[in-house]
Amino acid sequence: xxxxxxxxxxxxxxxxxxxxxxxxxxxxxxxxxxxxxxxxxxxxxxxxxxxxxxxxxxxxxxxxxxxxxxxxxxxxxxxxxxxxxxxxxxxxxxxxxxxxxxxxxxxxxxxxxxxxxxxxxxxxxxxxxxxxxxxxxxxxxxxxxxxxxxxxxxxxxxxxxxxxxxxxxxxxxxxxxxxxxxxxxxxxxxxxxxxxxxxxxxxxxxxxxxxxxxxxxxxxxxxxxxxxxxxxxxxxxxxxxxxxxxxxxxxxxxxxxxxxxxxxxxxxxxxxxxxxxxx
Amino acid sequence: xxxxxxxxxxxxxxxxxxxxxxxxxxxxxxxxxxxxxxxxxxxxxxxxxxxxxxxxxxxxxxxxxxxxxxxxxxxxxxxxxxxxxxxxxxxxxxxxxxxxxxxxxxxxxxxxxxxxxxxxxxxxxxxxxxxxxxxxxxxxxxxxxxxxxxxxxxxxxxxxxxxxxxxxxxxxxxxxxxxxxxxxxxxxxxxxxxxxxxxxxxxxxxxxxxxxxxxxxxxxxxxxxxxxxxxxxxxxxxxxxxxxxxxxxxxxxxxx
Ligand SMILES: Nc1ncnc2c1ncn2[C@@H]1O[C@H](COP(=O)(O)OP(=O)(O)OP(=O)(O)O)[C@@H](O)[C@H]1O
Ligand SMILES: [Mg+2]
Numbered sequence: 001x002x003x004x005x006x007x008x009x010x011x012x013x014x015x016x017x018x019x020x021x022x023x024x025x026x027x028x029x030x031x032x033x034x035x036x037x038x039x040x041x042x043x044x045x046x047x048x049x050x051x052x053x054x055x056x057x058x059x060x061x062x063x064x065x066x067x068x069x070x071x072x073x074x075x076x077x078x079x080x081x082x083x084x085x086x087x088x089x090x091x092x093x094x095x096x097x098x099x100x101x102x103x104x105x106x107x108x109x110x111x112x113x114x115x116x117x118x119x120x121x122x123x124x125x126x127x128x129x130x131x132x133x134x135x136x137x138x139x140x141x142x143x144x145x146x147x148x149x150x151x152x153x154x155x156x157x158x159x160x161x162x163x164x165x166x167x168x169x170x171x172x173x174x175x176x177x178x179x180x181x182x183x184x185x186x187x188x189x190x191x192x193x194x195x196x197x198x199x200x201x202x203x204x205x206x207x208x209x210x211x212x213x214x215x216x217x218x219x220x221x222x223x224x225x226x227x228x229x230x231x232x233x234x235x236x237x238x239x240x241x242x243x244x245x246x247x248x249x250x251x252x253x254x255x256x257x258x259x260x261x262x263x264x265x266x267x268x269x270x271x272x273x274x275x276x277x278x279x
Numbered sequence: 280x281x282x283x284x285x286x287x288x289x290x291x292x293x294x295x296x297x298x299x300x301x302x303x304x305x306x307x308x309x310x311x312x313x314x315x316x317x318x319x320x321x322x323x324x325x326x327x328x329x330x331x332x333x334x335x336x337x338x339x340x341x342x343x344x345x346x347x348x349x350x351x352x353x354x355x356x357x358x359x360x361x362x363x364x365x366x367x368x369x370x371x372x373x374x375x376x377x378x379x380x381x382x383x384x385x386x387x388x389x390x391x392x393x394x395x396x397x398x399x400x401x402x403x404x405x406x407x408x409x410x411x412x413x414x415x416x417x418x419x420x421x422x423x424x425x426x427x428x429x430x431x432x433x434x435x436x437x438x439x440x441x442x443x444x445x446x447x448x449x450x451x452x453x454x455x456x457x458x459x460x461x462x463x464x465x466x467x468x469x470x471x472x473x474x475x476x477x478x479x480x481x482x483x484x485x486x487x488x489x490x491x492x493x494x495x496x497x498x499x500x501x502x503x504x505x506x507x508x509x510x511x512x513x514x515x516x517x518x519x520x521x522x523x524x525x526x527x528x529x530x531x532x533x534x535x
Contacts, residue, residue: 100429
């Protein structure tokens with residue numbers, strides 16, 4: 001059992017969720033079962049999307065993996081450790097559903113925040129943030145403040161921040177939700193490239209069927225209340241080099257879209273394979 | 280040009296109004312033959328103000344210094360205790376009745392007690408009164424500010440496994456800062472008022488409060504009003520300085 005520098009423990013799953021339930025009990029109200037006996041494994045370097053109707057527990061599952069919340073039952077392991085240990089070891093980067101930037105910091109300082117907290121030197125921080133600003137196409141906005149940016153631009157800053165420490169696991173909650181279609185597709189291509197470069201595993205929450213199909217190795221379809229995994233669909237349209245724009249026109253892509261849609265609606269789909277947002 | 284027009288209107292209009300009011304006031308005092316003990320005219324007040332500018336200045340310095348010492352002490356204590364109360368909820372609960380009591384009793388009522396405690400020859404009693412008056416709004420606003428941290432920011436720090444100090448420095452304090460400054464802005468005027476009114480209850484002479492009472496008791500009403508003018512100016516300076524500090528610190532944050 002050797003330790004490589006890119007992956008913490010080679011034989012462990014990136015994420016291993018076993019029999020996880022999460023029940024929210026609010027005073028004087030009926031308890032809400034957000035998740036019920038969920039099992040999910042994500043291999044190192046694998047890209048897994050979570051898709052399902054609003055309120056089916058996607059964010060809840062992501063928060064459990066990030067150790068922002070504890071399961072009512074079941075266990076969660078990240079790289080073979082407890083979620084808590086993995087968080088303290090900084091094994092993952094996260095982009096929330098809201099950008100969550102600090103309004104009193106410039107865009108660049110926001111991106112550098114995790115590096116600063118983890119005592120990375122000024123020069124290294126600076127070069128890393130420059131790299132990331134280029135990546136998300138915000139080179140000219142490094143010295144701006146978040147409230148001077150559009151919602152989509154803020155979201156891109158949050159993505160850059162999540163990538164700052166090149167984590168082995170990326171947790172992303174609808175990161176492209178606020179982006180226009182063009183930027184969105186560009187960011188999707190970038191994300192595939194980043195994952196190929198860093199060999200990071202990704203757990204990606206989305207509402208968009210085509211997005212899930214385009215990005216994922218596997219798509220996890222969830223059912224609403226109580227949140228359960230309805231099906232897991234293997235997709236993988238090809239390596240990062242083959243998965244360029246033309247693949248969106250490919251039949252394999254449309255097949256994937258129909259398969260996910262069928263699973264979501266529980267009925268076979270007739271024609272019109274073009275993906276729509278299920279929101 | 281439009282900007283010019285607006286700023287001109289914003290400066291010139293109140294100035295014109297002020298001049299008009301002063302002119303009317305003077306006219307009324309002269310025309311209606313109002314006695315000075317009822318209300319002296321602005322010309323008489325200005326005459327006394329500039330005629331005794333040295334005395335007004337030293338009196339302002341005495342009261343201003345007391346207010347400043349009180350402001351600094353009260354503000355430091357207020358922010359520190361609010362920080363502790365934000366960290367330990369127990370302290371917050373314990374402090375509720377004390378702060379409520381302090382907020383209800385007129386602080387200057389403590390003046391005679393404090394004068395006997397610290398000696399009538401010292402300024403200490405006045406500074407303590409100003410400090411207590413300052414403490415309350417600073418403490419309450421700071422505590423409120425420390426509760427303003429957005430959940431997503433708190434979670435972010437949790438995700439980065441940030442230490443308590445790091446979280447305080449990067450998230451809690453910046454979130455609270457606008458509220459702390461609101462408290463300071465209220466407190467700055469309170470400090471001057473309390474330090475001044477405390478003088479009415481005893482202690483050494485020389486401050487604005489004592490000067491107002493002694494001028495009034497020797498029937499020099501215009502001089503009394505000149506000292507009142509001095510008090511207004513001191514209060515204004517305190518307010519504007521804290522306002523300026525607030526603007527400086529909160530240049531790049533959306534107002535809450
Ligand atoms: N802190 C909480 N307290 C109580 N109930 C909660 C809490 N968080 C989530 N829930 C409930 O759990 C369920 C799942 O919520 P979750 O946010 O995971 O949904 P989601 O799939 O992310 O939805 P969306 O796609 O709209 O973001 C919802 O019914 C929600 O009301
Ligand atoms: Mg969600």
